[in-house]
Amino acid sequence: MSNTLKTYIAAVRATLTAAMCLENFASQHVERHNKPEVEARATPEVLLAPVVISRNENEKVLIEGSINSVRVSIKIKQADEIERILCHKFTRFMMMRAENFVILRRKPVEGYDISFLITNFHTEQMYKHKLVDFIIQFMEEVDKEISEMKISLNARARIVAESVWRNDLAGRFRFG
Amino acid sequence: MPTATPDVHQILWGVPVTCYAFNHDNTKVAVSADSIDVQIWARRNGAWEVESVLSQHDKLVTGVDWSAATNMIVSVSQDLNAYVWQHELSTGNWKHAMVALRTNRAATCVKWSPLGNKFAAGTGAKSICICYYDESQDLWKASHNKKHITSTVLSVDWHPDNVLIACGAADMKTRVLSAYIKSIDPKSGNPVWGDKLPLDQLCAEYKSNGWVHGVAFSPSGASVAWVAHDSTLNVSTSKDSFVTVKTGNLPLLSLLFISEDRIVAAGHDCVPYLFERRASSWELVNKLDQGPKRSVAANSAMLKFKQMDSRAQANADTELNSYHQNTITHIRPYAGAATNITHFVTGGVDGKLVVWEL
Numbered sequence: 068m069s070n071t072l073k074t075y076i077a078a079v080r081a082t083l084t085a086a087m088c089l090e091n092f093a094s095q096h097v098e099r100h101n102k103p104e105v106e107a108r109a110t111p112e113v114l115l116a117p118v119v120i121s122r123n124e125n126e127k128v129l130i131e132g133s134i135n136s137v138r139v140s141i142k143i144k145q146a147d148e149i150e151r152i153l154c155h156k157f158t159r160f161m162m163m164r165a166e167n168f169v170i171l172r173r174k175p176v177e178g179y180d181i182s183f184l185i186t187n188f189h190t191e192q193m194y195k196h197k198l199v200d201f202i203i204q205f206m207e208e209v210d211k212e213i214s215e216m217k218i219s220l221n222a223r224a225r226i227v228a229e230s231v232w233r234n235d236l237a238g239r240f241r242f243g
Numbered sequence: 244m245p246t247a248t249p250d251v252h253q254i255l256w257g258v259p260v261t262c263y264a265f266n267h268d269n270t271k272v273a274v275s276a277d278s279i280d281v282q283i284w285a286r287r288n289g290a291w292e293v294e295s296v297l298s299q300h301d302k303l304v305t306g307v308d309w310s311a312a313t314n315m316i317v318s319v320s321q322d323l324n325a326y327v328w329q330h331e332l333s334t335g336n337w338k339h340a341m342v343a344l345r346t347n348r349a350a351t352c353v354k355w356s357p358l359g360n361k362f363a364a365g366t367g368a369k370s371i372c373i374c375y376y377d378e379s380q381d382l383w384k385a386s387h388n389k390k391h392i393t394s395t396v397l398s399v400d401w402h403p404d405n406v407l408i409a410c411g412a413a414d415m416k417t418r419v420l421s422a423y424i425k426s427i428d429p430k431s432g433n434p435v436w437g438d439k440l441p442l443d444q445l446c447a448e449y450k451s452n453g454w455v456h457g458v459a460f461s462p463s464g465a466s467v468a469w470v471a472h473d474s475t476l477n478v479s480t481s482k483d484s485f486v487t488v489k490t491g492n493l494p495l496l497s498l499l500f501i502s503e504d505r506i507v508a509a510g511h512d513c514v515p516y517l518f519e520r521r522a523s524s525w526e527l528v529n530k531l532d533q534g535p536k537r538s539v540a541a542n543s544a545m546l547k548f549k550q551m552d553s554r555a556q557a558n559a560d561t562e563l564n565s566y567h568q569n570t571i572t573h574i575r576p577y578a579g580a581a582t583n584i585t586h587f588v589t590g591g592v593d594g595k596l597v598v599w600e601l
Contacts, residue, residue: 088472088494088511088570090456091261091303093321093349095367095395095413099302101321112394112414113454134413134454191259191277191592194569195511197561 075122076203079130082118083139083199086132089187103136103186128206129179136186138172139202140179143209153216154180157209170198248535251566254284254291255594261304262352262573263590267311269577272596273297273318275304281318281328283337299326299339306352312359317342319350319364325374327362327383342383344372348395354408356401360427363408365396371410373422373442388420388443398457398497402464403581406431406440409467411455417469417477419446435465435481447482451475456510457497462581470495470508476518478506478525486524490516497574501584501601507531509571509589513563515599531599534564569593 094100096109104113113134121127129140143158145151158181165171170189172182185198254260254274261275271285271294281304285294302322309316316328316337325342344350348367355362364372370389377384394414401408401422408422421440423431432438436446453472460467468478472494479485495510504520514532518525562568569592577598579585588598 085493090496090570090572091305092395092413093305093351093367095348095369098323098347099321099349101303110394110413191569192257194561194563196563 071122072207075120075126076207078120079128079206080199080203082120082130083137083202084196086115086118086130086137086139087185087190087195087198089135089137089185089190091187092135101135103184104133105131105136105138106184129176136184138176138182138184140176140182141206141209142178143180143213145180145213149217149220150213153213153220157213157216249532249566249600250598252291252596252598253594254596258594259569259592260572260590260594260596262307263575263596264307264309264316265575265577265588266309266314273307273309273316274590275307275318276594277303279304279320279322281307281316295335295337297326297328297337297339299341300324302349305350306354306364308353308355308362310355310359312355312357315355315359317353317355317362317364319344319353321349323347323349323366325350325353325362325364325372325383340383342374342385344374344385345387346370346372351396352398354399354401356405356422357403358405361405361422361424363399363401363410363422365399365410365412367395369394369396369412371396371399371408371420371422373408373424375424375427377426386424386442388422390443391418391420391445391448397455398469400458400460402433402436402460403462404431404433404464407433407436407446407460407464409458409460409469411458411469411471413454415451415454415471417449417451417455417458417467419448419467419482420444421446433464437482447479449477449479449485451477453494456494457508459498459500459506461500461503463503466500466503468498468500468506470498470510476506476508476525476527478520488518488525488527490527492516496570496572499574499576499584499587501576501579501587502582507574507587509574511570513567513569513571513591514565515571515574515587515589531601532565532567535566566597567591567593567595 115132117131126144127142131138165173172184175182255276258277263274265272279300281297283295284291300320304320306319319325326339328337346366346368351365353364361375369392370387372385374385398411411417421444451471458469466480476488477485493511495508498508506518509515514530517528571589571591576584577586577588
């Protein structure tokens with residue numbers, strides 16, 4: 068299974084590097100405004116065709132580009148109900164603090180779990196190749212984090228259940 | 244191929260060089276540092292210092308040009324205005340004259356014509372403003388080229404005959420248009436681009452598969468070249484056909500003819516590339532930046548463990564192996580005749596101006 072991960076990550080990295088070629092673009096629609104065109108979507112000729120890179124039907128990345136901004140949306144693998152809840156809480160925690168995160172979007176795009184919005188102002192302040200590295204690292208680690216959280220959740224549940232059982236047993240079946 | 248190491252000037256820190264223009268003897272440079280002002284930097288004792296600040300604009304200054312012929316500076320901004328600045332020798336100040344572009348969208352780029360009597364400003368209103376000085380009214384006036392353009396103009400360049408311009412726009416087309424002003428220009432025709440050339444006459448239109456970021460005419464005016472977002476360089480010598488060079492790299496943003504048969508172009512890859520004419524087509528010859536020589540080979544092991552300890556970073560290389568650390572936005576000539584440019588300068592998003600020798 069991990070041999071598809073490498074090609075998946077390589078494809079995402081190549082597409083992101085190309086999509087992050089951004090420049091300042093004043094709004095053609097409203098005078099004196101400067102908005103991320105991928106969000107405003109008012110000028111069709113400056114939008115690039117969206118690209119979806121899927122590893123399987125549960126894991127995919129949507130990259131929507133434009134002349135001054137790119138939106139990257141990730142669907143994280145969630146195999147069962149517990150992982151779904153954990154993923155939701157994890158991404159909600161981050162999205163509520165989107166301002167400190169700088170490139171995170173407050174709401175994910177429809178059908179995805181988390182979205183990043185990178186504008187030309189971000190690529191002017193930060194290295195483009197490090198931004199790409201960051202997103203790739205995020206994708207690789209979020210799966211690990213959710214698995215770790217699930218394992219620790221299960222371990223904790225087991226400990227709690229054992230101790231309740233033990234106290235209960237001790238209480239009920241003691242003679243005298 | 245450049246044998247000398249390029250001259251790197253880090254004039255801005257943490258801020259991109261949005262646009263810049265050197266004066267005729269390269270002693271001063273007018274720079275827009277991602278701001279609403281134009282700063283004039285002068286070289287004093289080997290270091291660059293701010294000599295004057297030209298502040299009249301309210302929003303980001305997107306284009307600056309310094310005419311070698313008249314020593315006037317023109318600046319355009321996203322606040323829909325353009326100003327022409329003249330240097331007063333007596334006080335050393337720059338006097339501004341507002342140019343009413345009569346546009347309702349941001350101006351994106353500006354270039355003085357070769358004789359310095361007109362300038363062309365591209366705008367987001369899908370037009371190019373050709374501005375000239377009206378002696379009788381003591382004003383700068385603007386006429387518009389807007390019949391044929393269907394999206395924001397991203398770049399303009401003048402033909403050496405002072406009448407034609409080439410422009411690249413976000414509708415993925417490059418056009419050669421006439422910027423003939425009746426009161427200023429003598430009647431002219433052109434063997435390649437056409438005989439009847441009234442204002443806004445479309446001489447040629449070329450389609451690409453990406454936004455056209457940069458256009459340039461060759462020193463004789465016989466060829467026009469442009470770079471587009473589909474990572475190609477295209478050159479045309481006639482009204483109908485053009486040659487495409489596909490590069491497997493990130494898109495180029497700006498280009499310069501260093502002679503009739505050689506072009507230097509640079510963009511999101513942060514390095515300049517050299518293209519040459521071979522028979523009837525063009526090809527990518529080389530990238531001109533082999534990277535600064537790193538003398539840290541001996542210390543790299545120690546540096547690596549130091550980084551792992553202090554910063555928990557296993558990977559120490561954040562920097563790119565090139566002189567520019569971020570996108571190169573503009574390439575301009577620095578020294579040499581137009582037909583054989585010996586030095587060119589690149590300005591980038593990393594705040595550096597680098598002078599390259601060929």
